[in-house]
Amino acid sequence: MPLSKRAAAEFFGTFWLVFGGCGSAVVAAAYPQLGIGFVGVALAFGLTLLTMAFAIGHISGCHLNPAVSVGLVVGKRFAIGDLWAYVVAQVLGGIAASGVLYLIASGKEGFSLSGGFASNGYAAHSPDHYSLAACFIAEVVLTAFFLLVILGSTDERAPKGFAPIAIGLCLTLIHLISIPITNTSVNPARSTGPALFVGGWATSQLWLFWVAPILGAAIGGLISNFFFAAPQEPIREEMSRG
Numbered sequence: 001m002p003l004s005k006r007a008a009a010e011f012f013g014t015f016w017l018v019f020g021g022c023g024s025a026v027v028a029a030a031y032p033q034l035g036i037g038f039v040g041v042a043l044a045f046g047l048t049l050l051t052m053a054f055a056i057g058h059i060s061g062c063h064l065n066p067a068v069s070v071g072l073v074v075g076k077r078f079a080i081g082d083l084w085a086y087v088v089a090q091v092l093g094g095i096a097a098s099g100v101l102y103l104i105a106s107g108k109e110g111f112s113l114s115g116g117f118a119s120n121g122y123a124a125h126s127p128d129h130y131s132l133a134a135c136f137i138a139e140v141v142l143t144a145f146f147l148l149v150i151l152g153s154t155d156e157r158a159p160k161g162f163a164p165i166a167i168g169l170c171l172t173l174i175h176l177i178s179i180p181i182t183n184t185s186v187n188p189a190r191s192t193g194p195a196l197f198v199g200g201w202a203t204s205q206l207w208l209f210w211v212a213p214i215l216g217a218a219i220g221g222l223i224s225n226f227f228f229a230a231p232q233e234p235i236r237e238e239m240s241r242g
Contacts, residue, residue, distance in 0.1 A: 001059060003082055007089040009060035013052040014093030017064045018193050020048035022118035023101050025183075042175035045184070050168025057164060065187040066090055067213035071147040074221030076229070077154070090189040098193030119194045119202040120185040120209045128180040132208070135182045139212035140219065142174045143186045147220025152228065185209040186216070 024044035028036045036044070053062045061078070063069045066087040072078035098117075105111050116125070122135035130138075149170040153163040171186075178184045185191045191209035195202035 003085050006060040006082070007085045009056040010063060010086050010089040011093040011096075013056050013060070013062055014064045014090045014189050015097040016052050017045070017048045017187075018094045018097035018190050019101055021045035021190065022098065022194055023104075025118040026101060026105050026115075038179045039176065041179065042172045042184075045175050046168040046170075046172030049171050050164050053164030053167060060086075062164075064090060064093075064189070065213075066189055066210075067143055067187060067217035068147065068150060070214050071143075071150070071217030071221040074218045075147070075151050075225050077151065087189075091192055094189035094191075094193035095196060096193075098197055102197050113198050116183070116202070117194045117198050118183065119198045120183045120191045121201065121205050122182060122208060125201050125205060126181060127183050130181045136208055136212050138178050138181045139185055139209065140216035142178055142184075143213040143216030144220035144223065146170055146174060146186055147217050148224055151221065151224040155228075182209070186213050188213055 021041070021044050024036060025041045028044075029038075029041050049062075049064065052064060056062050061072070063072065063078075063086055069078060069083055069086045069090070073080045073083055102117070105117075119125075121127075122130065122132045126135055150163075150167055152158060153166040174186055175184045178186075188210040191206060195206045195209075
């Protein structure tokens with residue numbers, strides 16, 4: 001599959017992840033009487049990933065996350081030469097989804113970006129005011145385990161056809177744990193889109209939601225490769241670039 005088509009799949013997949021996940025938080029989480037709350041938002045993120053994994057997993061691998069792409073490079077499941085195209089497509093998809101969400105959400109009287117627009121934050125901007133250190137550790141650990149699930153469920157020895165379910169449920173669990181801590185990132189593209197619209201504190205704190213997830217993903221890739229890896233189909237740069 002040509003890199004351009006795989007990157008396009010990553011753009012649309014990340015759009016769906018951010019639009020569905022952040023949209024549930026902005027529009028539906030606190031809706032009067034019928035609000036879906038933290039559990040609903042967690043399920044929304046998991047379901048967007050699960051549905052896209054079935055839709056585009058056979059095209060691009062359905063990373064939808066720069067940290068996941070880095071972790072797969074470290075875990076020797078993805079060609080480093082393709083990394084830049086995936087990351088650019090993912091970030092643009094997240095920004096585009098945030099733009100569409102803003103157009104929709106701002107159509108209601110009383111809407112304000114001061115509510116955070118599903119941005120991630122630490123300290124005073126953590127939903128439950130967790131410290132910078134606590135937020136950093138949470139993002140690293142959760143992303144590392146996310147990569148362990150991704151690499152394990154897609155291993156050639158794993159049961160076939162169930163990886164999207166395991167990965168989607170893992171992302172749901174991650175959100176159930178960490179929405180009160182950071183509003184849950186584990187994904188730099190997911191964090192970048194809303195932050196660019198909020199500006200100010202959201203963009204000044206964005207560095208953590210790039211550094212911590214990428215570090216965690218690299219750790220997860222190293223752990224998986226060192227302890228659990230089996231021989232996989234080798235990556236060939238000339239084929240992966242289409």
